[in-house]
Amino acid sequence: MRLVTAVIKPHKWEDVREALETFGVTGMTVSEVSGYGRQKGHTEVYRGAEYDIALVPKIRLEIVTEDADADEVVALIVKTAQTGRIGDGKVWMSPIEAVFRVRTGDRDAAAL
């Protein structure tokens, strides 16, 4: 089993969700997060005072998939969330040992 985590631009979230749903991903965890990468932050000016706002709002997705689907899920996110401009975000995957469904106790593929 694999955990795919993606941090993407907020305005791309709807497109990514739709693409993943079409592909067959049945569920995910989504959070609003802040952070920065090479994009750094942006500046805001209040009464002439310029502030560097270091953190940029992003959407973070966490999706548990079977090993066989992981590469395709990642590729789909990369393709859909891409604008080609700095600040598009990151996607990474990590191995996980097992996943369980709380309601039934099902394990791994049956739990997805």
Next chain:
Amino acid sequence: MDGYYAWMIMATALVLMMTTPALALFYGGMTRSKSVLNMMMMSYLSLGVVGLVYVLWGWSTSYGGGGNGFFANPFDMFGLHGVSPDGGGYIAVAFQLTFAVITAALISGAVADRVKISSWVVFIVAWVTLCYFPLAHMVWGGGFITEHWAPQDYAGGTVVHINAGVAGGILALIIGRRIGFKKEPMRPHSLPLTMIGAGLLWFGWYGFNVGSIVFADDWSTESGAAANVKQFVSETGFTFLTTTVATCAAMLAWLVVERLIHGKATSLGAASGIVAGLVAITPATGAVEPVGAIAIGAIAGAVCAWAVSLKYKLNLDDSLDVVGVHLVGGVLGTLLIGLFSSSAAPGGIDGLFYGGGLGSLGDQFMGVLVAVVWTGVLTTVLALAIKYTIGWRISEEAEVDGIDSDQHGESAYDVAVGTGVLS
């Protein structure tokens, strides 16, 4: 005359609204979320404290007998002893009370986030006594400034705005900078509150300016009363309109300057421009014609938009720009009367641009100078006295954690997001 008193009761309530909640909202929105309650409380306490002080010895010190040119005898009419409610006496007290309240409250913007609330209460009692009541006496009570130069100050350019602006600057200097000033972002936490506050200030300001009419004739004679009614009708229209157009012009001017320098016209700029325009037209509202009012508003909006950036160069943490808006706007409005005043306006004096020469400008300048010196010296003494006795600042830890929780035991917002089960 009946209509006048009905209007004055309304005007008094409008000016009261300028402090609570308008100024409290305007300032509160500009602070960080951890100090908004303290900021608002400073305005509410100004009302509570100065409201009482005014009735006890404020009116007497401003308009009582036994004056020495600088202030009247505080005990002459202590507790309004000898003031009759008949003939609008109490209405006049109530109206003037609201001016003292907001002047004290205006100062609080200079010292946001860091001052013990007990020290603030002590300060405003002493400050209105030493600085506000005497200046009201000198300018409006027939005292020193009026005796010598008779500058025009229709609704409080010197008494209210220059007075509060100087005091704010001195307090910011003596109390010192907030921890993290110029290093951490200190963004306004709620610009909608600030926008609501600015809008309410504008609305309330009609009470402030239009209510400040003083009649030329004697109400007790038939011809005098007729002349006064005529004056009321024309002069209130005048001050209402000059207040409006100056404020429109100031808001736009501030936005234009921002747009040119920083590329964006901001909501904070609009709110600030509104207040700068209102401040500048306050002394001039009865001195200039509508076109002159537009000029004063536009100049004040543009200059104040630039002036608020000076504190970073001076390294002075005048947190919410009491100097940049109230002192600069108040001085501009008071001095520009010397250029733009017109004999066609209720003040009846021609300034430099209307062929009146430099006389008016000189009178206006002296009014500013005396106000700045008086309040500058006495505020310095008072602020130092508090610094070395009861102290001004809350602890460093309390300031970083937030003054709301330290001084009031409250937080403005429940910051939990989502279901709230973890909070």
